[in-house]
Amino acid sequence: MNKEIALMMQGITKYFGSVAANKNVDLTVYKGEILAILGENGCGKTTLMNMIAGIYYPDEGKIFVDGEEANIRSPKDAFVYRIGMIHQHFKLVDVFSASENIVLGVDDGKKYSIKDVNNRVLEISERYGFHIDPKKKIHEMSVSEKQTVEIIKVLYRGADILILDEPTAVLTPQETARLFDILRRMRDDGKSILIITHKLHEVLSLSDRVAILRKGEHVATVNTAETNESELTEMMVGKKVQLNIQRSMPQNPRVRLSVSDMNAVNEEGVKVLDSISFDAYSGEILGIAGIAGSGQRELLEAIAGLQHLESGKILYQNPKNGEEVNLRDKTPLQIRDLGVRLSFVPEDRLGMGLVGNMNITDNMMLRSYRRGHSMFVDRARPKKLAEDIIHSLAVVTPGLNTPVRRLSGGNVQKVLVGREISTSPTVLMAAYPVRGLDINSSYTIYNLLNKQKENGTAVIFVGEDLDVLLELCDRIMVICAGKITGVVEGRRTTKEELGVLMTRANAAPYENRPAYPLTDDVPQCVESVAEPPVKDFPDAMNRVLMRIKKRGEPQ
Amino acid sequence: MNVINFLLSAISLGTTFIYGSTGEILTEKAGHLNLGIPGVMCVGGASGCVALSLMYKTGMPPVLILMIAVLATFLGGALMGLIYSFLTVTLHANQNVTGLAMTTFGVGLMKYMMSGLKPIRYLYAVDYFRFPFADMKNSLQYCGVMMLLGFAIAIATSIVLSRTRLGLHLRAVGENPATADAVGINVTAYKYGATCIGSGIAGIGGIFYMLTYSGSQEAYLSVEALGWLAIALVIFTLWKPYLTIFGASLFGTLFVAGSFIPSLGITLDMSATPLLKMLPYIVTVVVLVVTSIRNRGTNQPPASLGTNYFREER
Numbered sequence: 001m002n003k004e005i006a007l008m009m010q011g012i013t014k015y016f017g018s019v020a021a022n023k024n025v026d027l028t029v030y031k032g033e034i035l036a037i038l039g040e041n042g043c044g045k046t047t048l049m050n051m052i053a054g055i056y057y058p059d060e061g062k063i064f065v066d067g068e069e070a071n072i073r074s075p076k077d078a079f080v081y082r083i084g085m086i087h088q089h090f091k092l093v094d095v096f097s098a099s100e101n102i103v104l105g106v107d108d109g110k111k112y113s114i115k116d117v118n119n120r121v122l123e124i125s126e127r128y129g130f131h132i133d134p135k136k137k138i139h140e141m142s143v144s145e146k147q148t149v150e151i152i153k154v155l156y157r158g159a160d161i162l163i164l165d166e167p168t169a170v171l172t173p174q175e176t177a178r179l180f181d182i183l184r185r186m187r188d189d190g191k192s193i194l195i196i197t198h199k200l201h202e203v204l205s206l207s208d209r210v211a212i213l214r215k216g217e218h219v220a221t222v223n224t225a226e227t228n229e230s231e232l233t234e235m236m237v238g239k240k241v242q243l244n245i246q247r248s249m250p251q252n253p254r255v256r257l258s259v260s261d262m263n264a265v266n267e268e269g270v271k272v273l274d275s276i277s278f279d280a281y282s283g284e285i286l287g288i289a290g291i292a293g294s295g296q297r298e299l300l301e302a303i304a305g306l307q308h309l310e311s312g313k314i315l316y317q318n319p320k321n322g323e324e325v326n327l328r329d330k331t332p333l334q335i336r337d338l339g340v341r342l343s344f345v346p347e348d349r350l351g352m353g354l355v356g357n358m359n360i361t362d363n364m365m366l367r368s369y370r371r372g373h374s375m376f377v378d379r380a381r382p383k384k385l386a387e388d389i390i391h392s393l394a395v396v397t398p399g400l401n402t403p404v405r406r407l408s409g410g411n412v413q414k415v416l417v418g419r420e421i422s423t424s425p426t427v428l429m430a431a432y433p434v435r436g437l438d439i440n441s442s443y444t445i446y447n448l449l450n451k452q453k454e455n456g457t458a459v460i461f462v463g464e465d466l467d468v469l470l471e472l473c474d475r476i477m478v479i480c481a482g483k484i485t486g487v488v489e490g491r492r493t494t495k496e497e498l499g500v501l502m503t504r505a506n507a508a509p510y511e512n513r514p515a516y517p518l519t520d521d522v523p524q525c526v527e528s529v530a531e532p533p534v535k536d537f538p539d540a541m542n543r544v545l546m547r548i549k550k551r552g553e554p555q
Numbered sequence: 556m557n558v559i560n561f562l563l564s565a566i567s568l569g570t571t572f573i574y575g576s577t578g579e580i581l582t583e584k585a586g587h588l589n590l591g592i593p594g595v596m597c598v599g600g601a602s603g604c605v606a607l608s609l610m611y612k613t614g615m616p617p618v619l620i621l622m623i624a625v626l627a628t629f630l631g632g633a634l635m636g637l638i639y640s641f642l643t644v645t646l647h648a649n650q651n652v653t654g655l656a657m658t659t660f661g662v663g664l665m666k667y668m669m670s671g672l673k674p675i676r677y678l679y680a681v682d683y684f685r686f687p688f689a690d691m692k693n694s695l696q697y698c699g700v701m702m703l704l705g706f707a708i709a710i711a712t713s714i715v716l717s718r719t720r721l722g723l724h725l726r727a728v729g730e731n732p733a734t735a736d737a738v739g740i741n742v743t744a745y746k747y748g749a750t751c752i753g754s755g756i757a758g759i760g761g762i763f764y765m766l767t768y769s770g771s772q773e774a775y776l777s778v779e780a781l782g783w784l785a786i787a788l789v790i791f792t793l794w795k796p797y798l799t800i801f802g803a804s805l806f807g808t809l810f811v812a813g814s815f816i817p818s819l820g821i822t823l824d825m826s827a828t829p830l831l832k833m834l835p836y837i838v839t840v841v842v843l844v845v846t847s848i849r850n851r852g853t854n855q856p857p858a859s860l861g862t863n864y865f866r867e868e869r
Contacts, residue, residue, distance in 0.1 A: 075737050075738060075739045076739025077739075087737070091734035091738075093731045093858075094731070094858065096723075096726075096727070096730070104727050104738050104740070105727075105735070105739045107720060112723070153738075
């Protein structure tokens with residue numbers, strides 16, 4: 001193996017303010033290889049790649065391309081060195097066609113003709129096996145099509161070094177497999193591929209070598225063939241992290257929420273929820289899997305009273321008095337006045353969950369401002385709650401008075417989830433609560449959800465990582481294009497089964513009842529397979545859970 | 556004959572809007588909502604008048620005087636655009652507030668400039684502006700070079716926006732500046748360029764109204780009102796410059812209807828004339844409501860219109 005070096009980084013250092021995002025990173029990329037960049041959230045993977053792509057400029061260190069020192073000050077410079085990056089958030093103009101997006105910013109001195117561009121796009125597609133219609137507008141495309149446009153955009157510019165920032169995060173397993181085939185074909189064509197990912201099995205199945213970053217520093221680069229999952233994890237987090245998520249058998253499950261024949265249309269008149277019927281039980285975690293935008297958001301919003309329904313029923317069994325209430329078409333406030341408690345962690349953290357310009361205490365008050373009869377709001381208790389959450393969930397913040405928009409994504413999420421859980425809900429709905437969080441923070445959230453489940457809350461968890469859904473949820477409901485395509489047992493199903501259901505067009509009959517014993521069937525003896533507590537689970541976390549449990553006061 | 560006269564008059568008044576709207580569309584395509592267009596048109600017109608005053612009785616050939624005057628107008632407008640761009644693009648000031656301030660500033664500046672000029676020293680050029688129809692006694696006199704220039708600019712802008720690489724890049728900047736930035740388009744340069752050139756074009760609308768259409772010493776007092784209609788026309792035409800030719804003619808028709816109807820022999824009450832003059836404003840309100848309800852999907856304003864672009868916010 002005497003491979004040519006495509007790109008070399010030497011002593012790359014980058015500071016944001018006083019925080020080092022990258023410290024003295026050395027990295028070598030060969031021609032015709034797939035190099036995976038692995039690391040926890042916030043370890044500087046994306047920053048490092050952005051420096052190659054010209055988004056940032058390193059404070060110290062040198063980058064060599066084809067043996068010559070490269071001075072990459074802008075994305076345009078990067079293209080000169082034949083480097084292209086496919087960002088996690090697609091940078092596409094929605095109202096433009098695929099070709100218009102692809103040719104954007106390219107000035108080859110020739111006359112601008114969109115027909116020539118279309119032909120060239122088709123030529124590239126054929127070579128690497130993409131399927132694309134160059135005239136299709138971006139806003140009519142699926143996520144995977146958009147990603148294809150992004151990749152062709154880079155290839156169109158003649159890039160030999162491709163950087164992909166978490167490309168599989170939004171894809172189904174089938175689409176991921178297709179992407180990997182294309183990437184392998186590019187590698188065989190002599191291109192260098194750098195792929196940022198969290199998913200170890202993808203690293204192992206795709207890459208030739210793996211570079212591991214930890215806290216901004218380059219830990220090691222290893223040949224994929226000579227390593228394994230646990231070794232990589234160890235290098236990545238620095239210490240062994242329990243890969244198994246705790247999952248106990250549901251205790252005394254009862255129907256808490258019974259949804260039947262729920263239908264909703266969006267502004268354009270497209271059906272977003274199509275005959276949705278399911279039951280959520282107390283003491284279980286019901287996962288919802290599906291490709292982004294399949295109706296998860298609408299489903300949760302319908303239950304929370306934020307989405308207008310065409311038809312359907314949402315029956316809620318009040319555990320306090322055994323009454324049955326229909327939540328349909330009630331406002332969130334009415335739902336609360338009925339004694340029904342729905343805690344909702346919206347998908348869009350800052351958009352709907354928190355007010356970015358307000359500090360943590362004020363954000364706590366968004367849930368409690370109606371308390372009391374005085375004309376002044378009660379600030380003491382929200383402040384106490386904010387302090388508790390910061391302390392116990394290890395929220396990194398300069399202080400209580402910092403606007404939440406200045407916190408990092410993971411910390412924002414902790415504040416939001418902490419607040420929602422503090423109201424001791426009977427039904428807790430969480431949409432993508434671990435999106436953008438590192439492994440440790442994610443586990444904190446999983447454990448919080450599990451605690452809620454043990455308290456008898458019906459937890460509905462919308463997730464994107466199938467591995468997590470499989471390990472965390474008791475049952476997993478799969479939706480595709482607003483329809484339920486299956487409800488499966490979390491303990492028995494496989495990823496492939498979920499992937500198939502996620503892309504299946506037609507609804508099929510499914511079992512609405514869990515397979516584990518229900519309270520009505522087996523009164524007392526519920527098999528307990530609770531595992532011992534995780535050692536790494538921070539003590540402080542356990543303390544807050546106790547406190548939250550104790551508080552349990554109604555609002 | 557009367558009807559043709561009326562229509563010509565309407566279309567030529569509309570040319571004021573063509574300039575204003577085309578300039579504003581160009582600016583909005585770069586993602587900047589320039590509410591300072593009325594002020595820009597005022598300052599542009601006043602700059603042209605100042606240039607004409609300076610050339611009064613210098614014996615220069617009329618073509619040269621016309622060209623220099625239009626150039627001065629363009630530069631006057633572009634200078635206003637430059638101030639607006641500096642405030643909103645470089646200093647990230649709020650676009651709406653800045654635009655309104657530019658209008659207030661522009662109107663005031665124009666009044667100051669015009670008060671120092673003797674009407675005779677710029678009105679001599681009316682004939683040059685109306686070339687080659689200056690001798691006509693009917694509305695055909697307005698349809699000179701400046702009107703044709705307006706049509707040409709509107710059509711040329713449309714072609715540039717839809718058919719060229721430059722236009723593609725500009726539209727990308729207005730739709731999604733982060734994307735444009737990522738592919739190496741100089742977002743700041745495009746924003747400055749589009750705003751300044753757009754303001755320059757809008758400025759020509761000011762001098763067109765003062766000299767070609769009106770040709771009177773009070774004309775400058777009405778420019779601001781026409782500027783607001785030009786902004787409304789941008790929405791009416793769904794951000795397509797070539798459509799401003801039709802939209803502007805319609806607005807012009809409504810504007811002059813007040814003085815045309817009596818000439819048909821229909822006697823109007825004294826109070827009816829001002830009511831008729833309100834028509835374009837009423838139609839504007841209706842059009843704004845209808846277009847914003849009707850157009851979902853394709854005919855939308857540039858996605859980043861009104862928001863400033865910070866590179867760090869990714």
